[in-house]
Every structure is written in C-alpha cells, then in structure tokens.
Amino acid sequence: MVRLIRHVLICLAVALLLYGVNAVLSLERNGQPVFDPFVLRLLLLSGIFVTLAVSLTIVNGFTGQFSIGHAGFAAVGAYVGAAVTYKFPGLQNGFGLLLSCLVGGGVSALFGWLVGVPSLRLRGDYLAIVTLGFGEIIRVLLENTDKIPPLAFMGGAVGFNGIPRLTNFFWVFGLAVVAIALARNLKRSLHGLAFLAVREDEIAADAMGVNTTKVKVTAFVLAAFLAGAAGCLYAHNEQFLLPKSFNFIMSIMLVVMVVLGGLGSITGATITAIVLTALPEFLRNVNTGLIAHYYKDEYRLVAFALLLVLVMLLRPQGILGRGELTLFRRRGEEEAGTGSLPLEEREQRSTGADTLRCEGVTKRFGGLVAVDDFNIYLRPGELVGLIGPNGAGKTTAFNLLTGVYEPTSGAVLFEGAQYEGDRPYPPARRALLLAWDTLLAALGGYIVGTVVFSSITDLNIAPTQLLQVFAIGAHSGVVWAFVVASAALALATTRHRRRNLPGLKPYQCSHLGLARTFQNIRLFPDLTVLENVLVSAYGRRRTNLFSALFQTAGMAREEREARARAHALLREFGLDAEAGEQARNLPYGDQRRLEIVRALMTRPKLLLLDEPAAGMNPQEKVELMGLIRQVRDEYDLTILLIEHDMKLVMGICERIYVLDYGRIIAEGTPEEIRRNPKVIAAYLGEEFGDADGVPDGEQRKRDPQITPIRTD
C-alpha cells in the first residue's frame, strides 16, 4: 500500500513539474511567445526521439535483437494517430491526443507482434533484414494510400496535411518519462533479466526456462507501442507527415542513438537522442555571417558522418558503455541476510514411475547416427553416470533429453509421460495442417501469378482499382498454372515435416523439472553472478509483465524471495562473496559451480550435469563430489552426470551407463563397469583378433578425425 501511494505521489509530482514547465514555455508577451518557437520545436522533437531511442533500446539493447526498421513503427503510430484526430474533430484536444496515442501505439504494437513472430525462426542479421524490410514495406504502403479511396485523405507520397497541432511539452516529455520509467523498471525486474539473458546467450536462457520467443515478441510489441505513441506525438507536432521521412535513414539514426549511447543503456540512449536531434539543427543555424559565404548544407551531414566514425573509433562501446548514469546509488542490494535456505514444499510424487526413461531414442544428422537406440532409465533419487569416449554421443543425448534437439525416432518419458520423440499427429489434425500449408502456398501462387499475368497483359486498370486485377486474374491460365505449381510444391515439401507433434522446447523441459549445465560453459557473461542465478527464477514466476513494468508490490515481494533464495544457494556453493561480480570475471572452477547453482535455481527434479568437473584441480574435484551428493540429498533430486574423471564418476555414481558410437554398450554399478571387457575395449582399444563381437583386424581408432561425429 505504501508502495502504491509512493508511486502515485511520484507520478503526480512529475506531472505537476511537466505541467509547470509547459506553462512557462508557452508564456506569451504582447501576443508573441517568450521562447523561440524554433528552439521549442527542437525541444519537443528531442523529447520524441528520446522515446523512440529508449523504445529501441528495449529491443536492441536489452534483448539483443537487432532491429533496423524502427521508423516503420513510428510511421504506423503517426499515421493511425493522426487519422484519429483528423477524422474526428471532436477529439482535437488533450484527451483526443491521449486517445490517438493509445490507438496509434496499439496498432503499432500489433505490427510489432507481426514482425516479432517471424523472429521465432530467424536469428541475428536475418532478423535485422526482416525488420528493415518491414520498415520499407510500411513506407511504400503509406506512399500508396492515395490510391485506396477510404485512405485517400492520407495523401500518399504527397504527404498527410492538416493534422491538428496538439502536442506540447507536457505530452512529449510525459511520454518520454513514461518510456524511460518503464524501461528502467523492466531492466531491474526478473522479466528484464530474462530479456538480458536472451541477449547474452539464447540457448542458455532457453535451458533455464526462459521462453525466448515470447521474450523477443514481447520486446517487439512493447517497443512498437512506445514508438507508435511517439510517432503519434510527432504527427501532432509537425502537423504534416511524409512517408519519406520515416525511411531507412531514420531507422538507422535511431540505431545510431542506441549504439552510440551504449547498447542497453537507457540514459545513454536518452542523452544521444537529445544531442543527435538537436545538434544537426543547431549546425544548420551556424549558417550566418562570414561562414554563410562558404557554407553548404551537406557539410552538416559530412560532419555528422565523421563524428560517428570518430566516436566509434575512439569509444567502440558507446558513450556510457553498458552502464547507467545515476544520481543516487541503488539502495537495497544488501538485503541478502544470513538465513538458511527456505525449505521447499515440493509436491509428493504420486506416480511410482521412473523419473526419466528413454526408449529407443535415435538421432541422425544427415547420414551420421549420433545416438542409436538409446535406452536408459533413472529411478527417483538416483545418481547415475553417463560415460564414454570422446565423440560417443553423450552431449547429444543430453541435448535430446532437454529439447535442444528433437529425436529422429524413439520416445523420452519424464515421470511416465512422454515429452519428446515419436508422437504422430492425429490423422485429422495432420490433414488440416497440410491443407493449411497448401492453401497458403496456393494463395501466394495466386498473387505471384496475377502480378506476372498483369505485367504481360495490357489491362488498363485505374490505380485506385487495383484489386480488380485479382478478379481478372481468375480467368487466366497463367495464374492458375502458378497456383497449381506452388500448391504442389508446398504439399511435396511439407508432407514429411508434418509427421510428428513437435516435442517440448528447452524452456518447457525446464518447467517440467529438468535442469542442465553445459559442457562449454554458457553463463550470461555480462550479467553479475547474482543475476545469472536470478534468471532461473523467471521460469517459475507468478507475476506478469505488467507488474514488472509498474513495479507492483507483488513483484517486489517475489523478487525479494528470489533474491534470498539465490543468495542462499550461492552461499552453499561458496559463491556469495562474488555475487556482484560479472560472471565473465570468475575463475573457471567457480564458473562451473555457478552453472550448477543456476540450474538448481529452476527448482528441478532431474539435474543433468555435463562434465561438471572439467578444468577443476583435484582438490576442487573432491569438494565437488561432496557438493553433488549433498545437493542430491538436500533437494531430493535425481542426477544424471556426464564426466570423464573416472575417480569422480566411480566415487559418487550408483549406476553407470557407457556410451560408445552412440550406443549403450554397458550398464551397471561402478564395480561392474570397471571390469566390463567391452568398456575396457572402448576406452583402451582392442588387441588384434580379440573376439568380442568385433571382426578380426578391425582395430578401432580413436583419432578424433575418424570419430563419427563430434558432439562435444
């Protein structure tokens, strides 16, 4: 309650302050404004660009998704928002502006969702190009609004005229403050940590229970909403819109603001947005006196270009790096306390089923069989080892269990329920999916065919009647040839893909109760040790994004609990002293332990450890053995462990599976495994002519280049 009151008070104070400044700025004397309208306009423009840059920071800086089409969102918001006040003169007031911002932002957010969804499948620069393409498509569509009768008032390429001027300092900087506050709250919350984790290491974030797709789409939607609202203010500030002004250059300028300020730094983006908006306009004013004689407008842009190169050469990490400029140091970091780990109430296992069971799991990469007919079971509470020579397929097996790869065939069951492997679609659903694929392809074929048909036929269609072309196309053989061809192609290519239900994604496996560590350490290098652990709390959060953005009491409580638990876990593993350190700065052994802590934070039932002792010295290994056992007992875990250190494996495992060339060649207690001739052969090679299922003379080689597939 106190928290809520404090928030409301702060909001009121900020609003009052903005209102006051606005009143001062709009003072008039003898009918003339006291403040230079040029400067005022520049001020408002800067404020709008602050919102745009901060919103882009959420996508590019926090989530690490590279968007270079942000101007498109601003354009959508600007046109939609302007259309609202243009079409409804009753809304030409403050309330109308607010409403149009919400509508513009909302429609823009919808577009953000549309752009975010393809990011399901695309990474890095491919996504960047899709966003770029989106920005350009929006621009071209807006340039053609004059040919669509209901939208003709938007003016197409000539521009959208007659938008009422409704913005003032209050609205522009109100939105900027809101954008900054939301971004700041997000960055500090569990949700924001998930965003940062996606930026740092998508695969690790996925494995720790972060739905990376959802995070990315959320980032796009949020950023698009803010950009749309800012675009709406832009429209009501300039009173005139040109599709051309929302071009690629504007998107690039926004990226420049974000990168120059320091990727992910909100204050950095704010500062550069103001400087880069105001500076070129002020340089335009240099054009006076003696200089005017020599001045050309291009110099301004040349200077800007050179400045960009200069800053990047001298300070590649941006002006503020990843840090933030703060007036006050943060309080409340020291709430760690010394209490012991709160005991968890875990649900009693009702099923007597095995924690994990693999039945005939096989994974092929092209012609290579990495894992072949893999059968294992883990009883609740067991500590089992998985060993085998390099390249035997151990890590691939882990990846199959945790949803990183999908098995080619076989079944994986967790507590009796299958979650990976062969699960054929019900025939009706499969038919539906195939029909959908084919329909989409046919539609695409129809559009392409119509374009081709209309470009080789003289149709004489008015530009406002473009849709008629499609109707005419229905009578053309050319069009139908395209339809049939693309439908057939779609049917042929998707038939085999629509065979099995998709298995669980890594984050879903994590929610199920599987947690893992990685052979090649995959921490979130730029996050602190504590933050690395907190990311894992995201998967089991109870609060939603809304409470993160507005820092509700529930969110604060949840974060406090998560923090306490993280500190307790870190203490147990002797890492509490390093909680504030960046993960990349930890020594190797500590990084490995931190990975285990991070995995435990997801509250797993089954822990998969991939070579936890790699790179540790003998002393550390002994400590680790004790720790693993202790963790298993304390948290009531089942553990599957890949390890090369035989002393460690034999010392703690109750049962051991031996994998070679993707097949299980032995299973048993450490004592049995130690004596098993097949295991000895796999590790040490066999004598020539030694009869044991292997033909004479087929000396197995352990040359890594001949090993069938590298999975490590």
Place this chain on the structure above:
Amino acid sequence: MGQSLQLFLQQLINGIELGSVYALIAVGYTMVYGVLKFINFAHGDVYMVGAFMGLFVVTGFAAASVDRQAMVIVLAMILLVTFLVSLRGHGRDPKRLAARIVGFGLILALLGPLVNALLAFGTRMMGGLTAAAQRSVLTGGLLALLVCIVWCALLGVLIERAAYKPIRSAGRLTALITAIGVSLLLENGGQAVFGANPRAYSLATLPGGQQLIGASLNLHLGSVALSVNRGQMIVLVAAIVLVAALLYIVQKTRLGKAMRAVAFDREAAALMGINTDTVIAFTFFLGSALAGAAGFLNYGLTQFSFDTLTGVMFGLKAFVAAVLGGIGNLGGAVLGGVIMGVAETFVAGSPFSSYKDAIAFVILIAILLFRPAGLLGRFTVEKV
C-alpha cells in the same frame, strides 16, 4: 498467347539483366559478410562511385563540375578526424603531439594548393583517358570498366584499412555503425563536391557506339520474335564473365583458398599461417571491384541516371538479394540477385508498379519464413 509469351520472355530477359547488376553488388556484400560477419553498408556507395568514375572517363572530368572549395572543406574535415584518431595511443607524448600538430597544421595550410594540384593532375589524367576513350566505343568501354574496377577496388581497401580495421575486435555493431558513417560520408561528401544533380552518360555517344549499343538485337525462337537491347545484353555478358572470374579466383587460387579458410574460422586460419589482414583487404578489393564494375555497366550501357544517393536503395536491394540467396554464399548471391531483378521487372511492368520498392522485401520475408538461412544457405544448429 504468342504475344503473351513474347512479352513474358522479354520481361524475363530484362529482369535477368537487372538481376545481374544486383548480383555483382550482392557478391561483395556476401564476401565481406562471410569473412567479417558484418554488413558493409558503404558497399552500395562504392557502386555509386563506380558510376561516377565511368562518367569521368567517358565524358571527361569537366563534366564532373567539381566544387573546389567544397572539396577543400570536406578533405579538411576528414583530415581533422584522422588527426584526432591518431592522438589515441601515443598521442600523450608531448614531442609526438607537437610533431602531429605541426604536421596537421602544415597539411591544412597547404590543403588549398594541394587540392588544386590534385585537381589539375586528375584533369590531365582523365583528359588522357577520355581522349583514348573517344577513339572507339570498344576502347572507351574497356578503359572505363578497367578504371572503375581498379579505382573502386582501391577505395574498398582504403575504407577497410582506415575505418574497419581499427575496430575489428570491437564487435559487429560497432563495425556496422562505422560502416553507416562511412556510407553517409561518401554520400554527403560526394554531394557537396559533385552536387545533387542527377547525371547520365552513355557509351553510345562514342564513335561506333550507336551500332554496338543503340541497336537492338533480334532473336527468333520458333514463332516468337524477341527484340533485345544490345546494351542490356552486354551488361549481362559482362556480369557473367566477371562473376565467373571471381568464382575462379575464390575457388582455384591460393588467395581464394585462404579467403575461404578465413571465412570458415578466422583464428584457425591465422594459426595456419594465413595473413588474415591481407585476406580481408583482398576480400574488400574483389567485392569493391565488382561493385565498381556494376556501377559503370548499369549506367554506361543503359539510359538510367544516377546521383550521389543512388547507392542507398540499390545497395539495399543487393544486400537483400545476398540474404535471400543465403548470406556468405557466392552462388546464393547470384541467384538472389537474379530473383530480385526478375521480380522487380515483373512488378514494374504490372499495375502494381508503385509497390515496386516493397516487393524485394515481401519476397525476402516470404522466403525467409520457409528457409530461415536463405535459399542456398545452410541452417546450422548452434553447437551446445
């Protein structure tokens, strides 16, 4: 039907011709991406420079109407930045600092006469070239092509050395922003010096040009008679020859092999004794050479006009072509370029022509949804 087929083939040929120009540029994007994993945004502007160099050779330097004063000012600004950058590192040493300041001041003071000398030299050089080019369309064309290739290749290497090499370890975003800076510099610097007016030139104005380029070529395929512009055919043939030469270099020569090795794993290549700096410079050399050639071919042999901002949209579409084909893959860049050119030509000829600039991106998004790594690119699952 016969007429439809004829129009269809005609459009297809036009499209492939345009596509071959996209392909020439796209190859440069894809090579740099393959080696350095970053989008060289200045590449489209190298293409623009190629167009201008062709103009200078064919019509003489006088046609450039250089603003001498603007040239001095832009060069002074570039020098100032170079000076500031050079202060990094050893700049604190007072002796060196003094030497740097004196040197910088001296160059600045002499910049006016230097530019004059440079322009005089350039005019004479270009005068000689233009005189040679005026002899016949063949010598003129080859000469212009050669000059464009060499000049742009050197420009590419210069950009790499001056702007990209110092920040190579700083991450891809930094490189990208720097590339944007270089791109803006070329566009706006060029505009300051050469003006914003659209230019056009044609080899057809040279002796014998009308017969070689202006005339159209008549093809008969059964009942279908096609009339193809000869200039366009030459562009297409030249593009094929250039790409073939590039493929030969990349596939068969030592340097090409080194290039592929660096693209595969830069560190490992360096450990195997490959001078990665040379290879990266060579990559820029090759890519820029082809972009320069494209700049000349697409304007010297057609009627199109260009200005200093031409490279932006053209470069963007070529880049999209590279992504479409699967970035990092040479064959993919060519395929993507051709698809892009054909699609654009068909849309431009249809009632939907005002949506022409969007079509490249619609195709791109549609294809990436089904093949996330482009048409010929291989989608690699990241190793865990």
